[in-house]
Amino acid sequence: MSFELLLALLLPVAAISGWWVAKRNTVQSTGGGGRSELSAEYFTGLNYLLNEQPDKAVDVFVKMLEVDSETVETHLALGNLFRRRGEGDRAIRIHQNLIARPTLTKEQRAQALLELGKDYMRAGFLDRAENLFLELVDDRFHRASALDHLSDIYQQEKDWEKAILTARKIEAETGKRMSALSAQFCCELADIAASRGEKKLALKTLKRALGYDKNCVRANILAGQIEKDSGNYKAAIRAYKQVEHQDPTFASEVIEPLFACHQALGMMDEMENYLRHVLSHLGGTSALLALAQIVCMQRGEYAAAQTIIQYLKNKPSVKGLDRLIEYNLVGSEGSARENLQILKDLTSKLVDRYPVYKCDTCGFTGKTLHWQCPTCRTWNSTKPIQGIEGE
Ligand SMILES: [Zn+2]
Structure with missing residues (x-):
């Protein structure tokens, strides 16, 4: 029995005992029928819990609810505690029983539906949870929470069209900006289309993503990849080059594919210009290493090493140092070579780690x-x- 569960149970017990004392006084003064069995049953339930017999305790509490629906809050709290403790079956039983009560107010019923939906989600019954949350979306209580849970379900089920629709509803309901998320869902759809070879549909869906979020780098990276794989290198270059304007921290992601596209088109001069532009505006080791590779192809290892040294002076990086040593290894001999090799092993390990x-x-x-x-x-x-x- 956790302290949390014990405390949550003792609080309502204290409250109900107080109510019972007051009620008993009334009973004594009026001589009418008493409801003292409520308190006795509560203590019986508590006793079961203390004795690690939660199933019997749940039975007592559920039975009590039939006596008095004023204990709804307690039952909700108890159900939620069971769910948090990973005892989903018990949580479901308590919440199902609450919903079956005809005396609940509309708000109490909505609360119980929401909690039962969470129980189902936790237990992996996504279809049942979805139905409950859909019912709540049509209700005025807990609409926003229900939409959030629905969004979660559709993401888990990878039902991206429904996820997009729900994101739009969340935006309308709460004002929360959901466009970046909707763009990601479009990219998921585009990814699926691309994997099926439906290139046109994939590219169209990526345009839809950019319609939601013009700074969606993923859409351009994916569009670039689709075009590159189809041999449309110019279109691929156009897509990839958008990335640095959308989010400069992702510029490094497109250096390698851009290199490949320019190589395929025999446009390495243009690639070199682009890399020099990226290095002067954004920096980045990926751009530096790609530039060094071009310099190496044109003028050899020594010139490539000089390119790296020039840059590393201002912006040191382990990857840059690793490549610098690699270039210096070419042409070195004897003990100098041995020492360089030791350094190279070290930097390679760091890069890997x-x-x-x-x-x-x-x-x-x-x-x-x-x-x-x-x-x-x-x-x-x-x-x-x-x-x-x-x-
Ligand atoms: Zn994280």
Whole structure:
């Protein structure tokens, strides 16, 4: 028995005992029929709980409700406690029983429906939860909460069209901005279309995403990828180049595919210009390493190393240092080479160990970019890490 559960039960017991004392005094003065059995039953229920027999306790409390629906709040609190403790079956029984009571006010019934919906969600009965929340959306009580839960359900079910529709309803109901989220849902739809080879539909859906949120970098990254995979390199370049204007922290994400597109078109001069532009305006190790690669192809390792040194003086980075050592290894001999190799092993290990992305909301880090954080489930919160260990 947790202290939390005990406290929650003792409070109503204290309240009801007080009510019972008052009632008994009235009974004594009027000589009418008493309801003292309510308090006795409550103590019986409490006793079961104290003796770790919650099933019997629930039976007593549920029976009590039939005696007096004034205990609705207590039952709601008890049901919620069971849910939080992971005892979903008990929570469901209590809330189902509440809803079956004809004496509940409309507000009490709506509250019980909301709680039962949460029980179902917790237990994984998403269809049942959805039906309850849909009923609540048509009600004036708890409309916003019901919409939030529906949004959660549709995201879990990956029903993105319904998720978009619900996001719009939430925006209308609460004024909360949902456009960035709707854009992400469109990107999910586009991703599915692209994986089925429905390129036109995917690109159309990405335009829809940008209609919701013009700064949706994911839409352009995905559009770029679809065009690139189809060999439409110019269209891909156009999409990728939008990213730096939408969110400069994502500029590093498109360097590699842009490099590939320019290479395919034989336009490396243009790529070099673009990289120099990115480096002077935004910086970033990805752009630096790509530039060094072009310099290396044209003028060799020494010139590439010089390009990196020039930049690292102002903005040191482990990845930059790692590549610098790599270029210096070429052409070095004897003990100098051995020492460089030791350094290179060290920086390579560091590069491997550092995460690349971090969630702004919960701090989750990893090497894969997630548009929805796998830990805190927030959308749009994971970004490339900047600074000496990252970009
Ligand atoms: Zn997170």
